[in-house]
Amino acid sequence: MKYSELKNERVDLKNSIPLERPFTILFEPSAICNFRCPMCYYQDPEFIKTKRGLMEFDDFCKIADDLREWGKVKVIRLIGFGEPLINKHVAAMVKYLKFYDLADRVETTTNGSLMTPHISTQLIESGLDYIRISIYDKDIRENILELKKLRGNSFKPFIYVKKLASQDDIENKRFLNDYDFADEVAIEKHHAWLSEGNTQRTICPQPFKMLSIRWNGDVICCDPDWKNNTKVGNAITENIYNIWNGDKLKAFQKLQLDKRRWDNESCKHCTFLNDNYVFDNMD
Numbered sequence: 400m401k402y403s404e405l406k407n408e409r410v411d412l413k414n415s416i417p418l419e420r421p422f423t424i425l426f427e428p429s430a431i432c433n434f435r436c437p438m439c440y441y442q443d444p445e446f447i448k449t450k451r452g453l454m455e456f457d458d459f460c461k462i463a464d465d466l467r468e469w470g471k472v473k474v475i476r477l478i479g480f481g482e483p484l485i486n487k488h489v490a491a492m493v494k495y496l497k498f499y500d501l502a503d504r505v506e507t508t509t510n511g512s513l514m515t516p517h518i519s520t521q522l523i524e525s526g527l528d529y530i531r532i533s534i535y536d537k538d539i540r541e542n543i544l545e546l547k548k549l550r551g552n553s554f555k556p557f558i559y560v561k562k563l564a565s566q567d568d569i570e571n572k573r574f575l576n577d578y579d580f581a582d583e584v585a586i587e588k589h590h591a592w593l594s595e596g597n598t599q600r601t602i603c604p605q606p607f608k609m610l611s612i613r614w615n616g617d618v619i620c621c622d623p624d625w626k627n628n629t630k631v632g633n634a635i636t637e638n639i640y641n642i643w644n645g646d647k648l649k650a651f652q653k654l655q656l657d658k659r660r661w662d663n664e665s666c667k668h669c670t671f672l673n674d675n676y677v678f679d680n681m682d
Contacts, residue, residue, distance in 0.1 A: 427479025490521035628665035
């Protein structure tokens with residue numbers, strides 16, 4: 400199935416909560432990036448002050464083992480506030496998740512710059528279901544061609560290549576043409592990452608459907624929150640099941656339902672709710 404078609408199988412969140420377990424769990428293999436894209440939160444002076452690092456493989460396995468006791472989720476994504484492939488254990492992480500069948504699908508998002516033939520082979524052999532490649536550098540094309548060549552007749556991982564929309568229509572068309580060899584290629588609209596502004600909605604759906612596990616085990620309940628103001632626990636020192644059912648997450652969900660999200664420093668001015676990729680209207 401194409402990556403863009405996965406949303407057609409979405410469950411209506413507002414009529415499904417509370418969930419026994421989140422639909423989506425994010426692991427952050429790396430909070431370090433090798434790119435400095437002008438539209439990214441890396442340009443925020445406050446982000447540079449945050450502590451960043453790589454997730455230890457033993458910590459990852461501890462958390463994954465806790466998930467084994469809890470049950471299967473819809474999707475696990477290896478993504479975060481950095482480039483995942485900087486962590487040399489990413490393929491092993493995927494393999495661990497697939498071996499224990501912890502999710503219907505496992506995905507990662509990368510800028511593609513570190514996809515050497517060796518790493519691409521590892522990702523293919525790991526059983527990765529979807530790889531989303533964000534194009535910010537013209538030299539990435541050969542890496543993706545090599546990945547598809549190494550994949551051979553297999554359809555895994557599904558290769559989804561994307562680029563943020565340019566105001567230049569010719570540039571957008573050139574990109575679609577240059578990467579038409581991928582399984583799917585798309586022009587995406589710009590995302591809102593804690594951007595300040597006015598929002599049309601008041602209740603954020605994120606804390607009702609997902610958990611994001613940061614490189615050091617901190618668990619946040621909103622994936623754009625690089626400020627960690629939505630932290631509800633630590634998956635290394637606690638069990639992820641207890642965090643999902645814990646008082647801190649319940650209190651944050653209640654804050655949303657009471658339409659008091661302005662009481663949280665990350666939520667206060669966030670326009671993420673206006674993002675085209677936030678499908679659930681909880682209001």
